[in-house]
Amino acid sequence: MSAKIISFPHIGSYHVPIKFLLNALAGKGNKAISPPPITKKTLELGTKHSPDFVCIPFKYNLGNYIEVLENGANVLVQTSGGCRMGFYGEVQEQILRDLGYELDFYTIDAERGSAMDFYKAFKDINPKLSITYSIAAFAVATRMAYAIDGIEEFIRKNIGFELETGSFERMEKQFLHALAQATNVIQVGKVYREYLLKFQALPICKPSNPKKVGVVGELYIVMEPFSNYCIEKELAKFGMEVTRFLTISYRLFSKKHTAEYVLKNTGSYLKYDIGADATDSVGKSLDLARAGYDGIIHLKPFGCTPEVNSMPIVQRISQDFKIPVLYFSFDSQTSETGVKTRLEAFADMIDMKVASQ
Amino acid sequence: MKIGIPKALLYYKYRIMWRSFLEDLNCEVVVSPNTNKAIMDTGENYSIDESCTSAKIFMGHVSWLIGKCDYILIPRIESYANGDTVCTKFYALYDICRSTFPEAKFICYNVDYAHHQTEWKAYKQLGEALGASVFHTRRAYLNAKNELTVYEKILQSNQDDLIHSDNLKVLIVSHPYNIYDEMLGTPIIRFLKDLNVDVFFADIPDSADMCAKSKHLSRSMYWHYNKEIVGSISHYESIIDGIIFLTTFPCGPDSLTVELLLRKIKGIPMTNLVVDSNTGEAGLHTRIESFIDIIAEKKKRGDEYVG
Ligand code: SF4
Ligand code: SF4
Numbered sequence: 235m236s237a238k239i240i241s242f243p244h245i246g247s248y249h250v251p252i253k254f255l256l257n258a259l260a261g262k263g264n265k266a267i268s269p270p271p272i273t274k275k276t277l278e279l280g281t282k283h284s285p286d287f288v289c290i291p292f293k294y295n296l297g298n299y300i301e302v303l304e305n306g307a308n309v310l311v312q313t314s315g316g317c318r319m320g321f322y323g324e325v326q327e328q329i330l331r332d333l334g335y336e337l338d339f340y341t342i343d344a345e346r347g348s349a350m351d352f353y354k355a356f357k358d359i360n361p362k363l364s365i366t367y368s369i370a371a372f373a374v375a376t377r378m379a380y381a382i383d384g385i386e387e388f389i390r391k392n393i394g395f396e397l398e399t400g401s402f403e404r405m406e407k408q409f410l411h412a413l414a415q416a417t418n419v420i421q422v423g424k425v426y427r428e429y430l431l432k433f434q435a436l437p438i439c440k441p442s443n444p445k446k447v448g449v450v451g452e453l454y455i456v457m458e459p460f461s462n463y464c465i466e467k468e469l470a471k472f473g474m475e476v477t478r479f480l481t482i483s484y485r486l487f488s489k490k491h492t493a494e495y496v497l498k499n500t501g502s503y504l505k506y507d508i509g510a511d512a513t514d515s516v517g518k519s520l521d522l523a524r525a526g527y528d529g530i531i532h533l534k535p536f537g538c539t540p541e542v543n544s545m546p547i548v549q550r551i552s553q554d555f556k557i558p559v560l561y562f563s564f565d566s567q568t569s570e571t572g573v574k575t576r577l578e579a580f581a582d583m584i585d586m587k588v589a590s591q
Numbered sequence: 592m593k594i595g596i597p598k599a600l601l602y603y604k605y606r607i608m609w610r611s612f613l614e615d616l617n618c619e620v621v622v623s624p625n626t627n628k629a630i631m632d633t634g635e636n637y638s639i640d641e642s643c644t645s646a647k648i649f650m651g652h653v654s655w656l657i658g659k660c661d662y663i664l665i666p667r668i669e670s671y672a673n674g675d676t677v678c679t680k681f682y683a684l685y686d687i688c689r690s691t692f693p694e695a696k697f698i699c700y701n702v703d704y705a706h707h708q709t710e711w712k713a714y715k716q717l718g719e720a721l722g723a724s725v726f727h728t729r730r731a732y733l734n735a736k737n738e739l740t741v742y743e744k745i746l747q748s749n750q751d752d753l754i755h756s757d758n759l760k761v762l763i764v765s766h767p768y769n770i771y772d773e774m775l776g777t778p779i780i781r782f783l784k785d786l787n788v789d790v791f792f793a794d795i796p797d798s799a800d801m802c803a804k805s806k807h808l809s810r811s812m813y814w815h816y817n818k819e820i821v822g823s824i825s826h827y828e829s830i831i832d833g834i835i836f837l838t839t840f841p842c843g844p845d846s847l848t849v850e851l852l853l854r855k856i857k858g859i860p861m862t863n864l865v866v867d868s869n870t871g872e873a874g875l876h877t878r879i880e881s882f883i884d885i886i887a888e889k890k891k892r893g894d895e896y897v898g
Contacts, residue, residue: 282765284850285846285847285849285850286846287840287842287843287846287865288843288846288847288850289843292847293813301737311665317678318844318847319813320811320813321809321811321812321813321847321848322811323811324809324811324812324851325847325850325851326824328851328855329850329854332854341811354870408843462673493603502689504686504688504692505685505689505699506667506669506682506683506685506686506701507669507682508679508682508683508686508687509679509682510679510882512683513678533634536641536841537841537843538641538843539643539678539679539680539843539844540679542641542642543679543680543682543683543686544683545639545687546639546687546691547687547690549690550690550693563641580674580858
């Protein structure tokens with residue numbers, strides 16, 4: 235039997251922990267590979283073979299799959315989540331088969347973020363897999379995700395104020411490279427601490443009271459910088475400190491995003507869960523408004539039903555708290571210049587508002 | 592008390608039950624009129640651009656009812672069983688309307704079996720909000736449910752009567768709120784009937800049976816309302832000459848579902864009509880006519896071959 239080469243779709247920098255985990259679970263003779271980095275070509279490929287009105291994460295994922303199948307992958311993994319993700323896999327598998335690829339396709343229900351979900355799926359690929367081993371590998375991958383989230387939070391808050399242009403991005407690349415070499419929890423911790431210090435040592439010039447904006451919205455667009463034209467870094471260029479709650483560690487391992495938890499805090503704005511991450515988008519918008527932030531950026535794929543659901547409610551919060559909200563929808567037609575122009579106008583507006591106070 | 596019911600979305604599934612229940616509890620029921628241009632335009636104004644046309648129409652009906660009743664009924668539906676959920680639009684309509692129309696009063700019931708909110712529990716809470724005793728509510732609920740079942744059986748047997756006709760038979764696969772809306776499906780149905788085509792409606796056969804049958808076509812589809820209509824394809828496979836999918840722009844669940852079905856179903860001609868508030872009838876007519884020509888031709892050849 236030929237070796238199994240396992241792959242998965244990109245999302246932000248998380249290919250490092252995902253690849254680590256899949257490699258560990260794959261078993262002897264098999265291996266995991268990352269899809270090539272996302273480019274315009276990836277999106278074009280994905281779009282070409284996708285139904286027209288499907289949300290754009292589907293198209294990116296499909297583009298990743300095609301590119302990595304071309305690189306030799308023969309087992310693909312999809313996770314459920316979002317509002318259609320559970321059904322994504324079945325349609326993507328069908329499209330890929332119709333394109334003539336031979337592959338095994340696994341949809342993993344990772345909503346609860348537990349090692350057992352992966353163990354169940356991988357038992358099939360690697361019959362020798364043990365539960366203890368899976369749990370150990372999962373723990374390392376989890377720590378990697380935490381490390382990425384910790385470092386990226388520092389980057390978001392400071393990159394806008396770097397003295398040497400590009401210094402943060404260079405350091406980020408080195409960090410990810412070092413992280414990918416780690417094989418156990420201790421090493422991951424070491425890389426994390428080392429690089430946090432290195433980042434802190436990068437020279438910045440930050441005012442004591444910078445303008446602050448928060449990013450809310452749909453998981454994929456928020457987490458995959460390619461899909462949002464690196465909006466966080468663009469915002470930072472206007473000297474803004476960017477806050478974002480939605481990360482893998484928050485999404486999978488914190489209970490704070492659950493509808494139950496969020497709804498306790500949303501008062502009269504929300505009575506029920508409105509789907510996927512949208513309930514949390516409302517909750518976090520309210521938190522940002524209450525905390526006196528200068529603005530909110532709401533990101534979603536074009537036509538994303540849950541986030542479209544959240545918009546009238548976020549709009550009401552915006553009116554009640556007089557906090558400006560800028561909404562972005564992304565699809566394969568979205569123009570990068572359009573996004574930048576709107577960001578610039580938003581930043582100007584915030585500047586004027588702050589100046590007039 | 593006067594309760595307003597928007598003639599959109601779940602109205603087409605539950606109207607018999609709602610009216611019976613509410614009237615039993617001594618409420619007066621006001622239903623908004625058939626969708627017209629004005630309702631559609633108002634709905635558009637009160638909606639986020641990227642909402643599906645079906646939900647925009649709903650907003651138009653809600654707006655029409657404001658000032659004409661004491662409360663507007665907006666149910667909130669999440670699931671009919673564990674893993675048997677619906678499009679998230681139905682999770683959110685109540686909250687969306689509260690934010691969009693702060694001046695209006697809404698009344699809601701919440702069905703979410705996955706979180707132990709059964710339909711009866713939901714109606715019990717609705718009855719309580721309307722000031723009825725549990726006993727009275729229970730009786731009204733059971734009656735209403737029974738009326739709905741009887742009504743559905745009649746529709747099923749009417750549809751079954753068509754099976755043996757010699758006309759061309761087309762299955763409309765779409766949500767009831769699209770099929771029966773005056774501005775969306777109704778003109779298409781009328782046009783098909785003018786062409787002497789017998790129209791089968793995907794939403795009519797028994798729901799539980801259809802959800803089970805949908806497994807033949809998709810192993811992982813989890814939207815209840817999509818399973819109901821997809822199952823009808825397996826159900827009618829052997830007697831229909833063609834399938835028309837009717838979806839509203841930009842409906843995500845339907846776009847994925849139709850994509851899968853177009854790829855999986857072999858041997859039955861299919862066409863997918865995507866409509867929004869700007870779709871002109873003329874363009875649709877041409878497409879439908881040519882589709883009917885194709886299936887007529889296919890049927891003729893098939894008949895000759897058999898004969
Ligand atoms: S939450 Fe939005 S982006 Fe995610 S699957 Fe649903 S519609 Fe698509
Ligand atoms: S299933 Fe589609 S048409 Fe129906 S409410 Fe959801 S998005 Fe709209």
